[in-house]
Amino acid sequence: MKSPVKAPFPILCLLLALGAAGCQKSDSTLKIGLAGVQTGSDGQIGTTMFYGSQIAIDEWNEKGGLLGKKIVAVSRDDEGKPNQAVAVAQELVSEGVAAVIGHFNSGCTIPASEIYQQNGILQITPGSTNPTVTERGFRSLFRIVGRDDQQGVVAARYARDTLKAGTIAVLHNKTAYGQGLAEEVKKTFEALGGKVGFFAGISGEEMDFRATLSAVRASGAQAVFWGGMYGQAGPLLVQLRDGGSDMPFLSGDGTIMQEFLNTAGNKASGVYLTFGPDFQQIPAAKGFLEKYRARFGPEGPYSIYGYEAANVLFQAMAAAGTTEAAKVAEVLRSKTFETSLGPVSFDEKGDLRQTNYIIWTVQDGKFVPAAP
Amino acid sequence: MDLFVNGLARGAIYALVALGYTMVYGILGMINFAHGDIFMIGMFAAVFAIGVLSTLWGPVLGVNLVIGAVLAILLAAAYGYANERIAYRRLRRAHILAPLTSAIGLSIVLQNFIWLSVSKDKIDFPRFDSGPLADTRIPLPLGAEASVSLLQAVILVSSLLLMGGLFLLIHRTRIGLAMRATAQDQRMAALVGVPVNKVIAFTFVLGSGLAAAAGVMVAMYQGVLRFDSGYSMGLKAFTAAILGGIGNIPGAVLGGFIIGMTEDLTSYRIGSDWKDGTTFLILMVVLILRPRGLLGERVAEKA
Numbered sequence: 284m285k286s287p288v289k290a291p292f293p294i295l296c297l298l299l300a301l302g303a304a305g306c307q308k309s310d311s312t313l314k315i316g317l318a319g320v321q322t323g324s325d326g327q328i329g330t331t332m333f334y335g336s337q338i339a340i341d342e343w344n345e346k347g348g349l350l351g352k353k354i355v356a357v358s359r360d361d362e363g364k365p366n367q368a369v370a371v372a373q374e375l376v377s378e379g380v381a382a383v384i385g386h387f388n389s390g391c392t393i394p395a396s397e398i399y400q401q402n403g404i405l406q407i408t409p410g411s412t413n414p415t416v417t418e419r420g421f422r423s424l425f426r427i428v429g430r431d432d433q434q435g436v437v438a439a440r441y442a443r444d445t446l447k448a449g450t451i452a453v454l455h456n457k458t459a460y461g462q463g464l465a466e467e468v469k470k471t472f473e474a475l476g477g478k479v480g481f482f483a484g485i486s487g488e489e490m491d492f493r494a495t496l497s498a499v500r501a502s503g504a505q506a507v508f509w510g511g512m513y514g515q516a517g518p519l520l521v522q523l524r525d526g527g528s529d530m531p532f533l534s535g536d537g538t539i540m541q542e543f544l545n546t547a548g549n550k551a552s553g554v555y556l557t558f559g560p561d562f563q564q565i566p567a568a569k570g571f572l573e574k575y576r577a578r579f580g581p582e583g584p585y586s587i588y589g590y591e592a593a594n595v596l597f598q599a600m601a602a603a604g605t606t607e608a609a610k611v612a613e614v615l616r617s618k619t620f621e622t623s624l625g626p627v628s629f630d631e632k633g634d635l636r637q638t639n640y641i642i643w644t645v646q647d648g649k650f651v652p653a654a655p
Numbered sequence: 656m657d658l659f660v661n662g663l664a665r666g667a668i669y670a671l672v673a674l675g676y677t678m679v680y681g682i683l684g685m686i687n688f689a690h691g692d693i694f695m696i697g698m699f700a701a702v703f704a705i706g707v708l709s710t711l712w713g714p715v716l717g718v719n720l721v722i723g724a725v726l727a728i729l730l731a732a733a734y735g736y737a738n739e740r741i742a743y744r745r746l747r748r749a750h751i752l753a754p755l756t757s758a759i760g761l762s763i764v765l766q767n768f769i770w771l772s773v774s775k776d777k778i779d780f781p782r783f784d785s786g787p788l789a790d791t792r793i794p795l796p797l798g799a800e801a802s803v804s805l806l807q808a809v810i811l812v813s814s815l816l817l818m819g820g821l822f823l824l825i826h827r828t829r830i831g832l833a834m835r836a837t838a839q840d841q842r843m844a845a846l847v848g849v850p851v852n853k854v855i856a857f858t859f860v861l862g863s864g865l866a867a868a869a870g871v872m873v874a875m876y877q878g879v880l881r882f883d884s885g886y887s888m889g890l891k892a893f894t895a896a897i898l899g900g901i902g903n904i905p906g907a908v909l910g911g912f913i914i915g916m917t918e919d920l921t922s923y924r925i926g927s928d929w930k931d932g933t934t935f936l937i938l939m940v941v942l943i944l945r946p947r948g949l950l951g952e953r954v955a956e957k958a
Contacts, residue, residue, distance in 0.1 A: 322775040324881070457928070483926035488887045490877035493661040494922035501923075514777055518878050525804065526657070527792075546879060548782045 313352040313606065315340065315593070316375040318385030318395065319410070320363035324487065324514035328540050329387045331583025332409055333358060336384050338574055339593035349597050350604070361391045372398035380404065381606035384592050387585070389413030389431075390459035396424050405608040407596050407615075409588035412536065413463040417632040423608040425615055425629055427592045429638035431460070431535070434557040435467025437640040438533050441555060442468075442506050443475040445642075446531050452481040452504035454495065454519070456511030464535050465510030480504045485515070492519050496526055509534040517546025524550040531555060539584045539643060539650055547645075554645045559624065559638070561652050562587050568623035591622040658923050659916075664807045664876065666915025667814035671869035672892030673899070673907035674821065675862025681838045681902035682858050685751065688758040689738050690866060691889020692765040693731050697867025698874040698884060699769055701727035705781050724871040728864045734765075735863025739856050762885075769882040777881040780874045810872045817868055818908055821861070825904065834858060838902075891934075898938050900951025909949060913937070 317336050320329035340354045348354060357378050361368040368391035375383055376398060382405040386392045392411035399406045400421050407425040408416065414430050442448045451472060455465035462484060469479045480502030483495060496519075499507055507523065507530060509516050516538040523532065531553040539558045544551055562568040571590055575582045599614040600606055619628040628636045644653040672694055679687045705723035742757040791805040803811075825831035836844040837854045845851045873888065874880045895914045899906025914934055921933040941949060 322770075324777060326776045481926075483922075484928045486927075486931070488883075489927065490879055490884075491661075491665065494658060494919035495927050497658050497661065498923045498926075514879070517779075521878055542776070546779050 316380035316383035317358040319387035321360035332585035332589035335586035335589030409592040425633040439471035448505040452499040457484040461511040513540035513543035662916035662919035666912035670911025673895040676896040677907040691885035694866040695885030697731040697870030731867030739859040900948025906950035
């Protein structure tokens with residue numbers, strides 16, 4: 284019996300050979316995957332992060348590329364959805380990227396990183412703060428931001444020690460990031476002798492929080508913490524203030540976004556957010572910000588993280604003399620990198636050795652660091 | 656008390672959208688899956704119209720809002736008419752799955768249209784409208800604690816007026832009579848001279864107008880809107896229509912209020928994690944005990 288596969292088989296071989304030849308040709312370029320959220324409710328924060336990385340790539344190319352090759356960005360949108368992130372990861376693997384900068388949402392980084400690990404691709408995330416990201420012992424996964432168990436502690440301490448709240452309410456958006464951060468805040472706040480009167484998750488599409496806020500008020504909370512993103516934070520704060528409550532509103536780095544202020548308008552009072560230090564004040568960041576604004580308009584909170592994630596990665600690749608994940612990871616762990624965010628070095632897990640979350644507040648429609 | 660009013664406002668909005676589902680089902684025996692997106696079109700049309708009016712003669716509160724809402728209703732009604740012409744009329748005699756699929760297709764087209772032409776991200780409802788409306792509170796004569804925000808009062812009163820208007824239209828006018836006749840038996844109605852095509856188109860226009868009115872209110876109430884805002888609203892309103900007995904107009908209103916109140920009570924008592932679970936649990940129990948819905952007609956007669 285003749286197998287029907289036999290006839291097309293030589294053609295297949297030929298195609299494969301051609302494909303291989305194509306790969307040989309593209310050897311003068313170095314593909315870097317940019318993965319993260321570009322559309323949907325977190326679209327803006329993710330897109331401005333991408334732009335930051337893009338500027339770093341262009342700068343390196345102007346200087347003559349990396350390891351003698353031109354860097355090409357392969358950008359993919361995971362829509363902020365875990366299942367889409369897995370699909371994106373598989374696409375990037377088959378595109379043959381040397382490393383991935385991303386993803387943004389923790390809920391996306393966690394499943395996608397499994398795929399990069401299996402395929403020996405180095406990953407560095409500029410935005411995912413959930414502890415799980417680096418707790419799984421992956422050797423070639425790094426993050427250039429802090430962890431939620433660090434920022435949660437800062438937020439809970441601020442509520443307890445500075446705002447003197449005895450009871451707080453904690454709400455989250457049921458994602459790896461939001462819920463994880465909310466649980467850290469709850470844990471720390473209770474350890475500090477405070478009480479969490481109300482703890483609840485709200486699904487991502489929900490925009491009418493009035494019933495939940497009634498429960499928050501009824502719980503006797505003196506402050507509310509939101510573990511979630513800016514998209515829902517705006518309506519949440521407006522509805523809290525409309526309901527006649529002026530209790531402090533605390534949240535994490537997912538809320539520090541101009542969009543939030545646009546929605547909140549003049550209701551943005553008593554807002555306290557945890558985020559990294561004010562990079563506008565760092566002289567080294569000035570050049571980047573000017574370049575960014577000239578090209579893409581106003582920067583996002585993660586633009587500079589996207590930029591420095593790329594810079595650190597390229598420096599490590601240049602120092603290692605290769606793009607091989609294990610060797611680059613070795614360099615990343617051993618060296619200290621000078622960046623516009625300050626010196627960056629990674630510990631064994633791939634976390635930053637020092638993070639410096641501070642409290643931000645809103646004044647005259649702008650985010651400013653709160654007086655310590 | 657706050658909670659009661661919140662639930663009523665939510666319920667009123669669900670009810671308005673549910674009416675569109677139930678009217679179309681009552682007449683055609685089909686579910687219009689693009690209805691939620693007509694609602695979303697209404698939201699965006701209102702924001703757009705208010706934006707244009709504000710640049711024309713400045714932010715005049717109230718006037719802009721009313722004109723914006725009317726324009727949104729008209730535009731959505733036009734979309735409703737197109738919805739019927741594009742997705743339904745040609746397929747009326749086809750297998751039930753054909754119009755269902757074409758409506759889902761239309762829903763995707765509408766979402767993508769907004770996604771590509773307006774924004775992939777959420778946009779804000781103009782602040783000058785939601786600000787004073789939400790800040791003003793009307794005290795109720797029930798106790799010190801009880802008060803309703805002006806916005807909630809506007810939502811409740813206008814939805815009740817719309818529902819009352821619809822009831823009168825269906826039971827007291829010639830077109831209402833024609834609608835009821837078409838719902839009972841299309842062929843018979845055509846034989847006695849009812850312009851069935853026009854009546855069906857009118858039903859879509861009416862339902863879409865109501866959905867747009869609800870859209871304007873939700874946009875004000877939430878303060879933000881997005882291209883996929885119609886999806887979850889459509890699902891909830893559809894559930895409300897089923898709960899009340901699909902095809903039955905007072906049923907849709909009742910279903911809307913039940914779902915609105917249930918959601919708010921669950922969010923308050925148990926936590927919003929359980930909100931959707933409780934709603935659908937109630938739906939399941941009702942459908943097991945009473946498959947035709949709370950006020951539903953006998954389904955057998957339809958077939």
